[in-house]
Amino acid sequence: MWKPEREHLEESNVAKTLAERGEPLEKFLEYTYTGDFWSWFESHVLGLRWARRYEKVLDLSRGVQWPRWFVGGFLNIGDQVEESAQPLVKWEGEDGSAAEWSYSYVLYKARAVASWLKRAGLRKGDRVAVYMPMVPEIVPVMLGIIRAGGIFVPLFSGFGREAIRIRLEDSEARFVFASDVSYRRGREVDMLAELEAGLAKSVEAVVLHARARERKDYVDLGEVFRTGGDYVEVTEAEDPMMLIYTSGTTGKPKATVHVHGGFPIKAAADVYFHFDLKRGETLTWVTDMGWMMGPWLVFSAYLLRGSMAFFEGAPDYPKDRVWKFVERFKVKVLGMAATLTRHLRTIGAEPGEGAGELKAFGNTGEPIDAESWWWLHKAGRGRAPIINYSGGTEISGGILGCYVVKPIKPTSFNGPSPGTKAAVFTEDGKPAPPGVEGELVVLSVWPGMTRGFWRDPQRYLETYWSKWPGVWAHGDAAVVDEDGYFYIVGRADDTLKVAGKRLGPAEVEGVLNSHPAVAESAVVGKPDPLKGEVPVAFVVLKQGFQPSEELKRELAALAEKALGKAYGALEEIYFVKELPKTRNAKIMRRVIRAILLGKSPGDLSALENPTAVEEIKKAIGRQ
Incomplete structure (x- = not known):
C-alpha cells in the first residue's frame, strides 16, 4: 500500500489541522459532520467575503432532505477574489498554443460579462447556458454569469443538438454563451451548427466566442469583454447559482440545483483536505465544464487561491500529451478518470519526468483497477498518493476519498469526504458487515447537497x-473491509457510467424511439475494459419494418448525432420482438443486463411477459 512520508504527516493541510485541534483523523471527521466545521472552514480557510454575515449556520426545520445553510447570509461566490498577478488559468490548445491568465485579468473579464448581462436585461435567477470547449474564456464567462445573479447552466461541449435542446428547454435559458468551433484530434468541430439546431424558444440572445470566422448575426464575446463594468448582484447564500444536468434511469435528464453557499464550499473543502492543494499550486483535472468536475476544478482553485490548468482537445493527441502538459505547467495535482488512465497505459503513454514532481493523483468517475492504480503509483515514484475520489453531481464532490495522513490500499478509499458521514447498508437498512456488498449511503447533511432537482422536488425525494427514512441512498454498490476502507464496485441502479460519465438509458432510448421504424427500446450497460461501461440497445420495431444491418447503422448514427460520439456511441444493437416488462409496463433493464452478461436474471415473478426473456436470449445467441 501507499504510506505517508514525513511531509504528509507534518506539512499537509489535514495534518496541520489535526495538530491544531489536537485530535486524530477519525475524531476530526466527526467534527466535519457539524455546522461548526463549515463555519470554521469558510471563515478561517477560505476567508469568504459576506455582504451580510449569516445569522445561523444550519437550519433543519424542513427536515434533512432540505437543509438551509448560512441562513440570512448574503454571499455572491462570483465576487470572492482580489486582483492579483498570480495565474488563475493556465491553458493549452491542441496545436501547442498556450495562455496564462492572472486573477486580475479573469476578474476584469468576469466583471464585463456580469455588466453586459445586466444591461441586456438579465434578472436575478435567470438561467444562462454555456456551450463551450475547455478554453480560457469559459472561466470568466462562468464567474460573470454567477456574479450577475444568473444561474450558470453548463452544457457538455460534445453534446449533439437533441441533448442541447432538452436542457435549454428544461432550464428555459434566456442567454447562451457558445463557441463556434472546437478542435479535437486536428479537426475543426462545428459546435455552432449543433447549437443552432438545438436552440430553444426561450433563448433571447447568443453570445458567440468566434474562433474560426466572424459572425455578425450574434453578439461577439470579445466585444462583451471589452465593454468593461463592475456589476455584482446581491445574492443570498441559498440563492441558486448553477444547474448541472445528470442523467437518471428513467425520464428526462435531471438538473441538480446548486447555491452560492453550497457547491463551491464543498468542492474547496475536498481539494483542501484530500488533495492538499496550497495557495499558488496548480490543480488539473481532465474534464469538461459540462461535467461536475469542470465547475469543481474552477471553484476549488479559485477559492483556495491556487491555479487551474486545463487543455482543449484529446488527452492522447499526441499520446504523451497529458504528461508533457503536467511538466509544462508544473502541475501539482493531476486528476483523471480511470478510463483515461487505463487508455494511456494501454497505448504505452509512459509518464515523463514531470509525473515524478506531482504531489498527488486523483481518480474519479468510476472504480480504478489495480493494474492502473499501480501504474500511477510507479509514475509518482511511490511518493505521490492516488486519491480515489467518488461522489457525484448531487454531492458537489466526494462522499469518499483518501487522506494523506493515513496509508492507502490499492483502489481503496481510506475515509469519508469532509461533511459526508458515509456507510454501506444492506437491503434491510442496516450497516453491512465487513466484506459484504451493499449500497453506499450518507448519514449527515453538508452544504454541497443539491437543493433538489429543478422544478421537480418529488423526483429528488x-x-x-x-x-430508508432520513438516509441519503446514493445508488453506488460498495464494500467496507475489516480495516474500514471503502471500495466502490459499481452502480446499484440502471444508470450507465460511460468513461466515467453518467448516462441515463432513457436519454438514449428517447433518441432511438424517435426513428419511424422503432416502437420501443431498452438500453443497458455492458462492462468494457477501456470505458468501464458501454451502452447496448435492444430495439422493438413497428409492424411493417424488418431488422437489417442498414437499419442498425441508421439507429447508431442517429444516437451519435443527437447525443454526441462520446455520449451516444452504441456498442451493439439487437432487434427483439418484445422487452421484459412488469405489470405496470416498466421495462426490466436489470433482467436484460443479466442475460446479456450471462448471469441469472433473478426473480422474474413480476414479469408480465416471461416470453420476452427468451427473446433477449435468442437475440444475443444465448439459447
Missing part, C-alpha cells in the same frame, strides 16, 4: 430519500 424519490431518487435519494425514499429507500
Whole structure:
C-alpha cells in the first residue's frame, strides 16, 4: 500500500489541522459532520467575503432532505477574489498554443460579462447556458454569469443538438454563451451548427466566442469583454447559482440545483483536505465544464487561491500529451478518470519526468483497477498518493476519498469526504458487515447537497430519500473491509457510467424511439475494459419494418448525432420482438443486463411477459 512520508504527516493541510485541534483523523471527521466545521472552514480557510454575515449556520426545520445553510447570509461566490498577478488559468490548445491568465485579468473579464448581462436585461435567477470547449474564456464567462445573479447552466461541449435542446428547454435559458468551433484530434468541430439546431424558444440572445470566422448575426464575446463594468448582484447564500444536468434511469435528464453557499464550499473543502492543494499550486483535472468536475476544478482553485490548468482537445493527441502538459505547467495535482488512465497505459503513454514532481493523483468517475492504480503509483515514484475520489453531481464532490495522513490500499478509499458521514447498508437498512456488498449511503447533511432537482422536488425525494427514512441512498454498490476502507464496485441502479460519465438509458432510448421504424427500446450497460461501461440497445420495431444491418447503422448514427460520439456511441444493437416488462409496463433493464452478461436474471415473478426473456436470449445467441 501507499504510506505517508514525513511531509504528509507534518506539512499537509489535514495534518496541520489535526495538530491544531489536537485530535486524530477519525475524531476530526466527526467534527466535519457539524455546522461548526463549515463555519470554521469558510471563515478561517477560505476567508469568504459576506455582504451580510449569516445569522445561523444550519437550519433543519424542513427536515434533512432540505437543509438551509448560512441562513440570512448574503454571499455572491462570483465576487470572492482580489486582483492579483498570480495565474488563475493556465491553458493549452491542441496545436501547442498556450495562455496564462492572472486573477486580475479573469476578474476584469468576469466583471464585463456580469455588466453586459445586466444591461441586456438579465434578472436575478435567470438561467444562462454555456456551450463551450475547455478554453480560457469559459472561466470568466462562468464567474460573470454567477456574479450577475444568473444561474450558470453548463452544457457538455460534445453534446449533439437533441441533448442541447432538452436542457435549454428544461432550464428555459434566456442567454447562451457558445463557441463556434472546437478542435479535437486536428479537426475543426462545428459546435455552432449543433447549437443552432438545438436552440430553444426561450433563448433571447447568443453570445458567440468566434474562433474560426466572424459572425455578425450574434453578439461577439470579445466585444462583451471589452465593454468593461463592475456589476455584482446581491445574492443570498441559498440563492441558486448553477444547474448541472445528470442523467437518471428513467425520464428526462435531471438538473441538480446548486447555491452560492453550497457547491463551491464543498468542492474547496475536498481539494483542501484530500488533495492538499496550497495557495499558488496548480490543480488539473481532465474534464469538461459540462461535467461536475469542470465547475469543481474552477471553484476549488479559485477559492483556495491556487491555479487551474486545463487543455482543449484529446488527452492522447499526441499520446504523451497529458504528461508533457503536467511538466509544462508544473502541475501539482493531476486528476483523471480511470478510463483515461487505463487508455494511456494501454497505448504505452509512459509518464515523463514531470509525473515524478506531482504531489498527488486523483481518480474519479468510476472504480480504478489495480493494474492502473499501480501504474500511477510507479509514475509518482511511490511518493505521490492516488486519491480515489467518488461522489457525484448531487454531492458537489466526494462522499469518499483518501487522506494523506493515513496509508492507502490499492483502489481503496481510506475515509469519508469532509461533511459526508458515509456507510454501506444492506437491503434491510442496516450497516453491512465487513466484506459484504451493499449500497453506499450518507448519514449527515453538508452544504454541497443539491437543493433538489429543478422544478421537480418529488423526483429528488424519490431518487435519494425514499429507500430508508432520513438516509441519503446514493445508488453506488460498495464494500467496507475489516480495516474500514471503502471500495466502490459499481452502480446499484440502471444508470450507465460511460468513461466515467453518467448516462441515463432513457436519454438514449428517447433518441432511438424517435426513428419511424422503432416502437420501443431498452438500453443497458455492458462492462468494457477501456470505458468501464458501454451502452447496448435492444430495439422493438413497428409492424411493417424488418431488422437489417442498414437499419442498425441508421439507429447508431442517429444516437451519435443527437447525443454526441462520446455520449451516444452504441456498442451493439439487437432487434427483439418484445422487452421484459412488469405489470405496470416498466421495462426490466436489470433482467436484460443479466442475460446479456450471462448471469441469472433473478426473480422474474413480476414479469408480465416471461416470453420476452427468451427473446433477449435468442437475440444475443444465448439459447
